[in-house]
Amino acid sequence: MSDVKKFMYINRKAPYGTIYAWEALEVVLIGAAFEQDVSLAFMDDGVFQLVKGQDTTELGIKNFSPTYSALGDYDVNKIYVEKESLEARGLTLDDLMPLKYEDEDDDWAEKDSIRVVTAAEMAEILEQQDVVLSF
Amino acid sequence: MSTLHTVNKSPFDRPSLQTCLRLAGKGNAVLLFEDGVYGAMQGTAVADTVKEALGNVSIYVLGPDLKARGVGEDKLIDGIKVVDYKGFVDLTVENDKVNAWL
Amino acid sequence: MKFGIQVNEGPYTHEASVSALNFVKAALDAGHEIFRVFFYHDGVNNGTRLTTPPQDDINIVQSWSELAEKHNIDLVVCVAAAQRRGIVDEGEQERNGKDANNIAPGFRISGLGQLIEAGIQCDRLVVFGD
Numbered sequence: 001m002s003d004v005k006k007f008m009y010i011n012r013k014a015p016y017g018t019i020y021a022w023e024a025l026e027v028v029l030i031g032a033a034f035e036q037d038v039s040l041a042f043m044d045d046g047v048f049q050l051v052k053g054q055d056t057t058e059l060g061i062k063n064f065s066p067t068y069s070a071l072g073d074y075d076v077n078k079i080y081v082e083k084e085s086l087e088a089r090g091l092t093l094d095d096l097m098p099l100k101y102e103d104e105d106d107d108w109a110e111k112d113s114i115r116v117v118t119a120a121e122m123a124e125i126l127e128q129q130d131v132v133l134s135f
Numbered sequence: 136m137s138t139l140h141t142v143n144k145s146p147f148d149r150p151s152l153q154t155c156l157r158l159a160g161k162g163n164a165v166l167l168f169e170d171g172v173y174g175a176m177q178g179t180a181v182a183d184t185v186k187e188a189l190g191n192v193s194i195y196v197l198g199p200d201l202k203a204r205g206v207g208e209d210k211l212i213d214g215i216k217v218v219d220y221k222g223f224v225d226l227t228v229e230n231d232k233v234n235a236w237l
Numbered sequence: 238m239k240f241g242i243q244v245n246e247g248p249y250t251h252e253a254s255v256s257a258l259n260f261v262k263a264a265l266d267a268g269h270e271i272f273r274v275f276f277y278h279d280g281v282n283n284g285t286r287l288t289t290p291p292q293d294d295i296n297i298v299q300s301w302s303e304l305a306e307k308h309n310i311d312l313v314v315c316v317a318a319a320q321r322r323g324i325v326d327e328g329e330q331e332r333n334g335k336d337a338n339n340i341a342p343g344f345r346i347s348g349l350g351q352l353i354e355a356g357i358q359c360d361r362l363v364v365f366g367d
Contacts, residue, residue, distance in 0.1 A: 005356065012154070019278065020278065030349040031353045033350070034357065044151075082158075084157070123160050126138065127136055129232065130231075132233065135278070143253075224267050225267070235364040235365070237245070
């Protein structure tokens with residue numbers, strides 16, 4: 001495909017209470033095959049999607065949180081988390097799953113996919129996008 | 136690049152409007168529609184936030200959604216412009232992309 | 238200008254479908270092209286022909302079907318979301334051994350790639366949801 005667009009997936013809802021988080025992730029996985037410039041943003045309750053230690057066994061529904069760790073293998077490695085949303089929920093980066101990717105431009109060094117950014121930085125990132133998908 | 140932000144949630148139900156205004160870039164446009172139109176009213180708990188944002192972004196509200204909810208245009212915060220669906224379409228054309236704050 | 242539309246909610250519970258319908262009509266009136274409407278999450282419920290709303294209410298499903306026929310609009314229901322929620326066309330009926338199908342005229346069931354393609358091909362993608 002000749003024209004690469006900047007695709008941003010915005011995640012603002014908590015997991016499990018509604019299906020939006022999981023079905024959004026399904027779009028990201030399919031979208032990865034289209035070789036566009038993909039970023040994910042997590043803000044508001046969306047930051048809860050990335051929290052460590054999710055266990056749905058007692059609910060009897062699918063725990064999809066391991067899928068986030070696989071995003072690096074799909075070349076989805078720009079994952080922006082808004083600092084203000086984290087702080088408002090009493091969370092820090094340490095509460096989130098350590099998402100990694102291997103940087104092919106840096107001898108496949110393992111790097112962190114999650115970047116905690118301020119609202120001002122997030123605003124700038126949003127400005128640069130071509131297509132915004134919201135769930 | 137300029138963005139049209141759409142907000143369809145009441146600010147008294149979810150923080151979509153507040154988050155949108157926090158993250159909207161200078162000179163962007165914001166359209167309040169569906170239950171989002173309640174954010175355009177004067178004298179509410181969020182009115183000061185909305186008024187302050189008017190210095191940074193242009194705010195529009197969808198007339199048909201206002202009328203459906205019995206919110207008169209005289210109840211709106213000064214500086215918020217009322218548009219119809221054609222105006223909604225025009226806003227999506229005038230801006231480079233649309234960001235829906237669901 | 239070429240528009241892609243994403244509808245995330247079913248008819249009647251949320252206003253999203255009605256907003257999307259009104260937006261699409263206004264865009265067509267203004268001479269724009271609707272490249273595709275993609276129905277996702279509970280939005281797939283816009284595509285069942287078994288809907289029977291009261292006569293004094295809008296028939297949202299039928300409105301989509303009529304719009305699609307008149308303006309040749311591509312109405313795509315996401316297959317993964319449709320399977321979860323029981324929206325079935327003839328192909329899906331056969332593939333999954335179901336005893337019926339319910340897809341409304343003008344709608345087709347296809348993959349999520351159709352949404353990404355709309356994002357790539359269209360000048361604007363407008364999302365309606367909850």
